[in-house]
Amino acid sequence: MLDIANIVMQESAANGPAISGPAAAALAVGLAAAGAGYAERGIGAAAVGAIAEDDSLFTQGLILTVLPETLVILALVVVFIVG
Template identity: 85%
Template sequence: MSVVLANATQGAVSAEPAIPATAAAALAVGLAALGAGYAERGIGSAAVGATAEDGDMFGRGLILTVLPETLVILALVVVFLTL
């Protein structure tokens, strides 16, 4: 039993990390996109409400809605760092 465990830890140390760097970067982008999507959900519905009341709000609402998109763009930087 202890031999197996020792082998396993030795193997893990010497082998590749469980998540390769590029996969981790991809994960980071994915999570950031998830966060951005959640943020946009609230802002978007508020923007639609404001636009419904006053059509001039469309432009401003659009800008505010896509602001959290910067999160994803920043996360993309991580991808370039790992490449």
């Protein structure tokens, strides 16, 4: 891993950025989507369990399940504004 980091640092010092703008944008949105998916994994399981116990918690469970997706939407908005 250290060798890869050294190669990237040498390349970036010689030729400019190590990663292009569109690739950086794709990486940012992809990581945001992965983080949202990881968050939804636990939230969704808890929401389904809570709804199974009490039907009146459906709205709260739905809101909490959808909330991490705003991270991906925000990442897309930033990409369109910056790019």
